Amino acid sequence: MSTSHVTPILGHPQLDAIHYQVAAQTQAHSSLVLLGLLCCTSYLLQGITDVRLPTGGIEPTSLFGIAIAGSGEGKSAVANQLVTPISNFLEEHEQLALCQTNSSSSEGMIWSTKKDCLTRRLARLEALPEDYELDESQRTDMLEALRARLIDIESQSPQASSTGIKTFGQVTPASLRDSIRHERIRSAAIITAEGLELTSSGLHRQLSLLNSAWSGEPIMRALAKDGAEWLDFRLTIYLQLQPQPAREFFFNTHSQARDIGFAARALFCTPSSVSGKREFRRQNSEDLSAMRAYQGRVKEILQRNIDNFQSQSKQRHVLEFSQAAKRRWYEIAQQIEQESHGPDGRLREFPDHGPKLASNIARIAALIHAYEYDQEGEISDYTLEHAIKIARHFSEHFTEYFRTRTEREIDVPNVRDYLQRKRDEGIRFVPKKVITDSCPIPKVSRTQAALQALEAEGNILSFQVPRLTASGRKAAPTVLIDLRPDLPHDQQQMQEALAWS
Numbered sequence: 001m002s003t004s005h006v007t008p009i010l011g012h013p014q015l016d017a018i019h020y021q022v023a024a025q026t027q028a029h030s031s032l033v034l035l036g037l038l039c040c041t042s043y044l045l046q047g048i049t050d051v052r053l054p055t056g057g058i059e060p061t062s063l064f065g066i067a068i069a070g071s072g073e074g075k076s077a078v079a080n081q082l083v084t085p086i087s088n089f090l091e092e093h094e095q096l097a098l099c100q101t102n103s104s105s106s107e108g109m110i111w112s113t114k115k116d117c118l119t120r121r122l123a124r125l126e127a128l129p130e131d132y133e134l135d136e137s138q139r140t141d142m143l144e145a146l147r148a149r150l151i152d153i154e155s156q157s158p159q160a161s162s163t164g165i166k167t168f169g170q171v172t173p174a175s176l177r178d179s180i181r182h183e184r185i186r187s188a189a190i191i192t193a194e195g196l197e198l199t200s201s202g203l204h205r206q207l208s209l210l211n212s213a214w215s216g217e218p219i220m221r222a223l224a225k226d227g228a229e230w231l232d233f234r235l236t237i238y239l240q241l242q243p244q245p246a247r248e249f250f251f252n253t254h255s256q257a258r259d260i261g262f263a264a265r266a267l268f269c270t271p272s273s274v275s276g277k278r279e280f281r282r283q284n285s286e287d288l289s290a291m292r293a294y295q296g297r298v299k300e301i302l303q304r305n306i307d308n309f310q311s312q313s314k315q316r317h318v319l320e321f322s323q324a325a326k327r328r329w330y331e332i333a334q335q336i337e338q339e340s341h342g343p344d345g346r347l348r349e350f351p352d353h354g355p356k357l358a359s360n361i362a363r364i365a366a367l368i369h370a371y372e373y374d375q376e377g378e379i380s381d382y383t384l385e386h387a388i389k390i391a392r393h394f395s396e397h398f399t400e401y402f403r404t405r406t407e408r409e410i411d412v413p414n415v416r417d418y419l420q421r422k423r424d425e426g427i428r429f430v431p432k433k434v435i436t437d438s439c440p441i442p443k444v445s446r447t448q449a450a451l452q453a454l455e456a457e458g459n460i461l462s463f464q465v466p467r468l469t470a471s472g473r474k475a476a477p478t479v480l481i482d483l484r485p486d487l488p489h490d491q492q493q494m495q496e497a498l499a500w501s
Helices: 013-026 030-045 075-103 105-127 136-155 173-182 196-200 203-215 243-251 285-310 323-341 353-373 381-402 407-424 432-438 444-456 491-500
Strands: 049-052 058-060 064-068 165-168 187-191 219-223 227-231 234-241 266-269 317-319 429-431 461-468 474-482
Touching (some): 013 285, 013 353, 030 064, 058 203, 064 243, 165 173, 173 187, 203 234, 234 243, 474 491
Parallel strands (some): 064 234
């Protein structure tokens, strides 16, 4: 399911330098690095930057990114390089906010005492009988005065300090809404090392919530007493999945990920393996200059997010396209429309993906521009052209991953993953019957066909071991599968496998 298309560049010096340096340090596929860099840029800028489409509508600059690759391909290493500077900065400011909250706890107690006192006085006055010493006009005046003071006190409610930015790992729909409300989050990111947190938290059953956040729509949160409130925030998603959990997440009959458009909104990355192709070399201090610059830029942009949040400004800077860029965007949008609905269109099998692709092109262009030029000026057609190439690159990964497949194309990766798990357990030889009985393929004949394909690739080796009955007569031989045919024969492990059979 992997694709080996050449990874495009971003076409701008700061981002290209980071892309190159992280790829050199991690030795991960450059497409994995590009996706991680775009997602982190989205997280940095979404809280303070929107983009106006050439059609006139304003959209977030938020991106959803999904990386699907096996163990050892560098997914975690890429995330560590790019996410750690963000995490470190936010942790420092969260500690500062916590200290400020603790120092103001006495102020909160005083405020709470005042409010409780006024509430009790108001309740006593309202409960007085009509024949009490006060006449009706006096009683009304006092009630109005107490209510006005209570409203004034409530308006002075001390709030816990917050940065307005938060990274989530494992999160449920309820906890996401609650955190955004109570911590007044304006910019959030769901970043997972292996993506399992999303599939196990229940959030995958409410993907419409994430879809709404991608579109920039305020999300309603029901309240027990006051009806409902609308939460206005921006959300970046950066998921890293192993191939088998990814297939379960996207192709499971109970999964909504494909049906309701969650996958169509995401930039998909399913790169070819880099195992055996890495070129390791020592890096000198000059090689780290781009990462030092990135760390400085992260601090600068996040501080601007915090300043904007603490000033209680809800305005985001809206980036505009130049006239030439607008014309080019319309051209590519029309081309995508034809690819989505034309008789031989590349996207005909994916009608939900096309409209999101045009939007992602605009968002990528806005992010590149905002990072490189600090939100100054208009987005040029040059920047847009690079955004088109990047979005198309990940679109090709998407269509390759979700296109209709033959049984063999489905089964071979599943059997390969199954056998890799056996290797990871330290097992070298496995009886063929054990594989056909336990492998998650519905028919034995399909499992056997997949094993034949893997053997033709040199991935495994099958061989027969003669077998005798208890009475010494010949029996049907046992067929063993060698999961590591590249290693010298190991008689002890083979005997253990025969005992297993």
